[in-house]
Amino acid sequence: MKKFLAIALAAVMAVGMTACGGASSSSAAASTPASxxxxxxxxxxxxxxxxxxxxxxxxxxxxxxxxxxxxxxxxxxxxxxxxxxxxxxxxxxxxxxxxxxxxxxxxxxxxxxxxxxxxxxxxxxxxxxxxxxxxxxxxxxxxxxxxxxETYGIIYNKTLLEKAGYTAADITSFDTLKKVADDIQARKDELGVQGAFASAGMDSSSDWRFKTHLANLPIYYEYQADGIGDTDAIKGTYLDNYKAIWDLYTTDSTCEPTLLSSKTGDDALSEFVLGEAVFYQNGTWAYADIAKDGSLTDDEIGMLPIYIGAKGEENQGLCTGxxxxxxxxxxxxxxxxxxxxxxxxxxxxxxxxxxxxxxxxxxxxxxxxxTGEYLPSNPLIAAADQYIADGKTSVAWCFTTMPSEDWKNSVGAALLEYAQGTGDWDAVKTAFVDGWAAEKSAAK
Amino acid sequence: MKKSLKKYFPIFMLPTFLAFCIGFIIPFGMGIYLSFCEFTTVTNATFVGFKNYMKVFTDATFLHSLWLTALFTVVSVILINVLAYAVALLMTKGIRGTNIFRTVFFMPNLIGGIVLGYIWQLIFNGILQYFGRTLTYSASYGFWGLVILMCWQQVGYMMIIYIAGLQSIPGDLYEAAEIDGASRWQTLKKITLPLSMPSITICTFLSVTNGFKLFDQNLALTNGQPSDKTELLALNIYNTFYGRTGWEGVGQAKSVIFFLLVVVIALLQLSATRSKEVQQ
CATH class of the missing domain: 3.40.190.10 (Periplasmic binding protein-like II)
Structure with a gap:
């Protein structure tokens, strides 16, 4: 009996040791090909x-x-x-x-x-x-x-947009985007949607769509205006435009701004896929998730540029990088x-x-x-190519020059507080402009 | 027998000692060394002296986390221990179904912190939804949510320790008190409380250190949102280490400070409650 016990204990210890060894890679899926x-x-x-x-x-x-x-x-x-x-x-x-x-x-x-x-x-x-x-x-x-x-922009549901009496051709600037969105929001019960835009969730699974991807646009236009590709001190010239588009996202939305802090990326995706929202800001990588559900066909989805009301945006294409x-x-x-x-x-x-x-x-x-056959069959990528073919200028991914994750986080936090009414827009400005300078100098 | 024990002692100790070295002593020593370094990966570090420690105290999020953690610990220690003691008193009164109740109260402890955090996040958000709010709407929601979660999880565990302590108090003391005409309040104050001081020492020690070291529940419930305002110390250290490029050493320095802090506070608390223990 004692001998059995000893063996059993030894076995447990051995298992424990191997388990410890294996645990280090538990967060990653490893695969070693044939030995x-x-x-x-x-x-x-x-x-x-x-x-x-x-x-x-x-x-x-x-x-x-x-x-x-x-x-x-x-x-x-x-x-x-x-x-x-x-x-x-x-x-x-x-x-x-x-x-x-x-x-x-x-x-x-x-x-x-x-x-x-x-x-x-x-x-x-x-x-x-x-x-x-x-x-x-x-x-x-x-x-x-x-x-x-990859390319991102505002993914839209063609069927719903047509039901509301519009086509993508009607949306060529921030003003027209706002007009269409406001109209859809006002008639949401008649159209059977919850709102014009899918929820702008600020949960960590979704906040990068706004603190990083959306914030790219004011940065891009500022770089364009100043003719630069990176800077140690951003001026925030286009922050009012950033505010305008963020206001639009949160007002013409499927949910109350006070609920944004817990809305996830999956929430926004499901709202879009189930036809509860017409617009959904995301990129070509989201196609697989949209297509997986099967309720939207390839013909039903397209992508619009994110217009923020900057000068010369009638020639703006999608954001590619x-x-x-x-x-x-x-x-x-x-x-x-x-x-x-x-x-x-x-x-x-x-x-x-x-x-x-x-x-x-x-x-x-x-x-x-x-080239040719080695191009993927993704309708969102096709939309991106169409904009380039039409002579629109793609927006570069300037967000790769953002100073740090910390900068993004504090901008995101300020955006959220502004949206839910517990903070004001000045906090976003501070986080954006002062935070940029502070983080850029800290990184040196 | 003793001789052979002495002879084979190193052999029996070796596996455990090795495990202790690999799992504790080496990482601990490395951790202290790395807190004086700048590095991206832990095997490739350059020594920079006290630079990291200076940075720690200029970091506003660290100071915020520090006082928030202190506040959280005070609130949760008081609530958990008062509730656990009250429940333990009830559970030793011989109410019918005591065993079932004890089991039920103890059960929350069997669920891991991450799972608990997500479950409570759903519960809180479900309730707050009716008021058009969410848990991460404001920092005070997150703070009290965390307090409720910790009470729910820890009360049952502390209760078991208190019950064991209460049951070890000899019955003749109560008998004598009854004969002397002591009221129930007097009995509690003069007999039960002083004689359960050893379990109070253990329970406060456990809840103080648990409160300070809290990580899983914090991560799963709010993840520091909104704006890192509900970020406790352990999570703050984690985010500094992994979230900020070039701040790995600062995160390491924070964790050394954190370690010293927990040790000092735990020792102070132990000596404070120990001095109140009485001999039977």
């Missing part, structure tokens, strides 16, 4: 891709397996759970087997990781890039390469770096890689080979 490949690993190096986009987690794993089958180089793909990329990356990079391929979200993200980034200037994959606009540079070094281009940059870990062994560069190049040049990126993942990729 047969590992025998060749020593000679050829290996790839460890730490992926940022949870929407495409399974597709990356599949692509990695395919590459291993073709070349014998093992590819491990780990995807961070939503919202945990930075924190998990910090611990992953401290490990002996650190990721060889990881992502940063733009110049600000690069600032904290540039000591770990390999110079990609001489790499094949850099040669595939359509334009230098899609590369992250530090001096003359190329440290990051954008691999997906990237916050997904590939970086290669320069502390990895030489074989691993080479294996990683080969893998990246394979992804954007081989048929299998291109097909996976555009068809399975639905990406628009800024590389030479992605």
């Amino acid at each position: 047969t490949a590992s025998s060749t690993a020593a000679a050829k190096g290996s790839v460890y891709y730490y992926n940022f986009k949870p929407e495409q987690a399974d597709q990356w794993v599949a692509l990695g397996e395919e590459y291993t089958k073709e070349t014998g180089v093992p590819v491990t793909v780990v995807t961070a759970a939503s919202g945990t990329y930075e924190s998990t990356l910090k611990s992953e990079m401290a490990k002996t087997d650190a990721p060889t391929l990881f992502q940063v979200n733009g110049p600000v993200g690069l600032a904290s990781w540039k000591d770990y980034c390999y110079d990609l200037s001489a790499s094949d994959v850099y040669g595939q890039l359509k334009s230098d606009d899609f590369a992250l540079k530090d001096g003359d070094k190329t440290l990051g390469i954008a691999y997906v281009i 990237s916050e997904n940059y590939w970086c290669v870990n320069k502390n990895a062994s030489a074989e691993d770096i080479q294996a990683t560069l080969d893998f990246m190049n394979w992804c954007v040049t081989s048929d299998a890689g291109k097909k996976a990126l555009c068809t399975d993942m639905g990406f628009v990729c800024p590389f030479e080979g992605f």
Whole structure:
């Protein structure tokens, strides 16, 4: 009996120890491809891709397996759970087997990781890039390469808009957008909707749509007016326009402003998909979620530019850019770096890689080979292309120059307090202008 | 027997000692060292001296979290212990179904903090909806929500400790008090309270440290919203470390300060309540 007990205890301890070992990666979904490949690993190096986009987690794993089958180089793909990329990356990079391929979200993200980034200037994959606009540079070094281009704007429900007696062609400026939205809001019972705009939720699952993406527009116009691409001290020239569009979002909405603090991204999505709201600010990445439900067909959705009433906005297109940059870990062994560069190049040049990126993942990729059949069938992307074809100017993603997460958070908090009536607009101005200067100087 | 115990002592101790080193001593030492460093990953740090500690006290969110945590601890310690003691008194009176009640009161403890936080968030938001508000509308909603949640979770646990303490008080003291004509209030004040001081020491210790170290419930219930106004210390440290680029060392410095604070307060509290304990 005692012997049995001892064995049982030992077993429990062993289980406990392995459980501890496994727990460190519990927040990430790991997948190691066939172990047969590992025998060749020593000679050829290996790839460890730490992926940022949870929407495409399974597709990356599949692509990695395919590459291993073709070349014998093992590819491990780990995807961070939503919202945990930075924190998990910090611990992953401290490990002996650190990721060889990881992502940063733009110049600000690069600032904290540039000591770990390999110079990609001489790499094949850099040669595939359509334009230098899609590369992250530090001096003359190329440290990051954008691999997906995304677009956002105001997604709208064509059927409901037509039911209200309008078409997208009627909306060409902030004033017309406001007129249409106000009219829909006034006749919401007749049209069977809850409001013109889906709820502008300020829960952390949704607040980035406003504190980051919407805030991009006043920053973009200010940069345009001053002819700059980044600044240490923002002036807030277009903050009144920011206020106007935010007022519109929160007044012509499906819910009371006092409920915004707990509204989530899923709330807004479901309101839009169920036809309770006509407009929904989000981007091309939301297509998969909208289509999944099946109640809206591809013909029923389109995307409008976010008009804020700035001068010259009749030529404004959608907001297009990237916050997904590939970086290669320069502390990895030489074989691993080479294996990683080969893998990246394979992804954007081989048929299998291109097909996976555009068809399975639905990406628009800024590389030479992605033309014709290698463009995804996403109606929101088609809408974005149409605006470019019509000669509209795309709005650049200036929010990658926002000083820090803290700046975004304090702007978001001030926006929320203003909307629910517990704060005033001056607090938003302070957070926007003074906060920018303070955070920019703190980052130096 | 003793000799062989001495001989094999290191072998039996080794696994636990190793686990203690890996799980506690090494990270603790590293943590203190890192609080004097600037770093992105913990294995690649540059020494910068006291710079991080200076930054801590210029950070307004830290000072806000500090007094909010202190306030929260005071309120929750008083409420939890008074309620738990009252319930424990009731549960030792021999009411029918006492065992069922004890089990029911204890049950909230079996649910993890994150789950509890989300459940209560739903409950609070469901109620506040009728008034056109949400839990994160104002900081005071979040604060009192957290107090209610902690009471609900902790009262049952403290109750069990108090019941054990109350049951160990010898019955002859009560008999003597009754014969002497003591009122119920006098009995409670002169006999029950002084003799349950040991359990009060334990319970206040547990609730003070729990209050200071609260993290899961805070994260799940409000996540510091609105505007980080309901952010307690532990969450503030977490957000500094992971949320701000270049502030990892400051977060580390905060956690060292936090550790010292909890130790000092816990020791003060222990000596304060210990001195009130009486010998039977």
